[in-house]
Amino acid sequence: MTTKPTSDAASGWDQATYRCGRCGVKHTVTTEDAYLKTVGVHSDAHTVWDRLNPIERDGLVSILRTILSAPDLAVELLALADRQHLTGGGTQPPPAVPGKNTPQPDSSPSNTTARATE
Numbered sequence: 591m592t593t594k595p596t597s598d599a600a601s602g603w604d605q606a607t608y609r610c611g612r613c614g615v616k617h618t619v620t621t622e623d624a625y626l627k628t629v630g631v632h633s634d635a636h637t638v639w640d641r642l643n644p645i646e647r648d649g650l651v652s653i654l655r656t657i658l659s660a661p662d663l664a665v666e667l668l669a670l671a672d673r674q675h676l677t678g679g680g681t682q683p684p685p686a687v688p689g690k691n692t693p694q695p696d697s698s699p700s701n702t703t704a705r706a707t708e
């Protein structure tokens with residue numbers, strides 16, 4: 591990925607404004623490359639948005655806000671997901687580790703209710 595400055599003389603214009611006919615958003619760009627990229631990305635966004643239902647849109651927006659505010663978290667989540675795919679994780683949750691400072695009594699009521707469901 592390189593950011594190469596495009597000379598204005600080559601493209602023949604100083605800046606251009608892209609206005610979306612569907613949502614009315616405006617983007618002013620100063621290079622032809624940026625213009626083409628802006629139009630392409632915005633068009634892709636509409637395509638993705640159109641395929642989602644309102645619940646999915648809410649979820650996606652929530653995820654994007656989290657990820658965009660913490661890019662490192664996104665990288666770690668993807669790495670975690672890849673690791674889970676490789677190890678087949680998710681089907682076998684890790685065993686619960688009781689707290690070291692709070693010993694659990696053997697006669698806990700949760701054991702009784704768990705046995706009743708079998």
Ligand SMILES: [Zn+2]
Nearest residue numbers: 610612613614
């Ligand atoms: Zn639009």
